[in-house]
Amino acid sequence: xxxxxxxxxxxxxxxxxxxxxxxxxxxxxxxxxxxxxxxxxxxxxxxxxxxxxxxxxxxxxxxxxxxxxxxxxxxxxxxxxxxxxxxxxxxxxxxxxxxxxxxxxxxxxxxxxxxxxxxxxxxxxxxxxxxxxxxxxxxxxxxxxxxxxxxxxxxxxxxxxxxxxxxxx
Numbered sequence: 427x428x429x430x431x432x433x434x435x436x437x438x439x440x441x442x443x444x445x446x447x448x449x450x451x452x453x454x455x456x457x458x459x460x461x462x463x464x465x466x467x468x469x470x471x472x473x474x475x476x477x478x479x480x481x482x483x484x485x486x487x488x489x490x491x492x493x494x495x496x497x498x499x500x501x502x503x504x505x506x507x508x509x510x511x512x513x514x515x516x517x518x519x520x521x522x523x524x525x526x527x528x529x530x531x532x533x534x535x536x537x538x539x540x541x542x543x544x545x546x547x548x549x550x551x552x553x554x555x556x557x558x559x560x561x562x563x564x565x566x567x568x569x570x571x572x573x574x575x576x577x578x579x580x581x582x583x584x585x586x587x588x589x590x591x592x593x594x595x
Contacts, residue, residue, distance in 0.1 A: 432524065434493065434516040435509060442509060444516070445472050446525045447480050447490040457584070458489040458517055458525075467498045467506055478568040482577055486584060489525055491517055553583045 428448065435442040449456035461480070463470040472492040480490045495501075495509035546552070567573050 430525070434520075435512045437496065437509075440496065442496065442513075443472060443494050444513060445475075445492045446521075447484055447492070448525050449487045449489045450484045455522060456487055456489050458491055458521060459483050460514060460517055461490055461492040462495070462510060462513075463492070465497075467503070469497065476568060479577065482581060483584075486581060488584065489521075491521070491525075551587070553579065 430446045430448075432444050432446060433441040434444045461472075461475050463472055463474050465471075465474075472494045475490070475492045480492075483490050491513075493510070493513040495506050495513070498506065501509075568577070
């Protein structure tokens with residue numbers, strides 16, 4: 427798999443990067459998942475994406491974009507949110523030209539209760555996936571049946587809404 431790194435934003439001489447994992451077996455536009463690393467906003471990197479996790483998305487024909495953002499405490503929360511919004515905007519506007527991202531397919535990928543409530547309130551179907559007793563880096567335990575099932579739920583949701591059959595790829 428060939429990963430391409432792009433600068434999606436520059437802030438005061440600080441380049442902020444996104445790694446793009448192009449969809450497998452995709453011709454033309456492909457849905458895109460934006461992966462935002464954990465780390466409590468104080469550490470972490472776009473490079474920490476679990477290969478087992480990204481491979482599951484790539485195999486069903488989705489692009490994966492793993493982003494960095496400026497970290498606290500040097501950067502305040504509002505600026506971190508701006509970085510994430512700018513990354514989303516970059517994927518939707520520039521992505522289709524660079525890596526066949528589908529700017530018309532909005533796939534809810536936020537797994538917080540507040541986001542699920544907000545999506546519900548505006549009539550957007552979503553699936554909140556909760557992994558009981560999981561730590562902050564639960565996706566590093568892909569061998570666990572509970573974790574694997576959670577990601578299978580994500581894939582089923584994507585298949586339903588993107589009309590993808592992962593068994594054909």
